Amino acid sequence: MVFTINQYEFGQRPPVSLPSPEFLKLLSEEGIRKMVSDHYDLLSKSEVSHLFPRIEEALDKAKQRSSDFFIQICGGHTFYTQNRGRPMLAARHSPFAINQEARIVWLECYIEVLSKLNLPESVMQSFWDYLNTFSVWMVNTKEE
Numbered sequence: 107m108v109f110t111i112n113q114y115e116f117g118q119r120p121p122v123s124l125p126s127p128e129f130l131k132l133l134s135e136e137g138i139r140k141m142v143s144d145h146y147d148l149l150s151k152s153e154v155s156h157l158f159p160r161i162e163e164a165l166d167k168a169k170q171r172s173s174d175f176f177i178q179i180c181g182g183h184t185f186y187t188q189n190r191g192r193p194m195l196a197a198r199h200s201p202f203a204i205n206q207e208a209r210i211v212w213l214e215c216y217i218e219v220l221s222k223l224n225l226p227e228s229v230m231q232s233f234w235d236y237l238n239t240f241s242v243w244m245v246n247t248k249e250e
Contacts, residue, residue: 107227109217111210112238116248122239126232127181132225135182139173141219146172148215154208179236196243203247213241 114120130138146169149158159165174185175193186193216237220230 107221107230107234109213109220109234110238111213112242114242114245116206116245118242120239120242122243123236125180125236126229128229129225129233130177130180130182132229133223135173135177137223138176138180138182139169141223142173142176143169144219145215148218149212152211152215154211157202157204157208180233195240196246199244200246204244205247205249206245207249209241209245212244213237 133141146158146165149155150160150165159168171186171190174189175195178184178186178193216234220234223230
């Protein structure tokens with residue numbers, strides 16, 4: 107599969123479509139948790155590592171929250187809402203300066219992780235499309 111990172115203008119809020127529930131069904135909750143953990147491990151070694159917790163316990167909590175979110179948006183148990191309330195992720199990420207470059211690094215780390223999964227292309231495309239568009243909503247700092 108070819109992972110294409112879509113470009114957007116700063117401040118755009120494109121419509122987001124949830125990924126196919128097949129992603130969760132085929133990968134399982136455990137598989138999503140491993141995917142997210144692997145993604146965070148890559149991010150913690152990337153040029154945007156300053157945006158992520160440096161203390162292992164805090165990083166593990168971030169992995170848990172992110173896994174809970176992805177399980178929920180893929181049609182699984184509502185762990186995220188039960189533990190954190192409504193997602194409102196753009197607001198939750200507002201304390202961090204996230205620019206287009208950080209978004210691209212975040213997506214590139216997902217490309218590395220997703221490339222190792224053996225899932226049907228249509229299911230993978232559905233999840234990738236979600237990530238690609240969802241990530242635009244997290245950009246809150248204009249590039250200089």
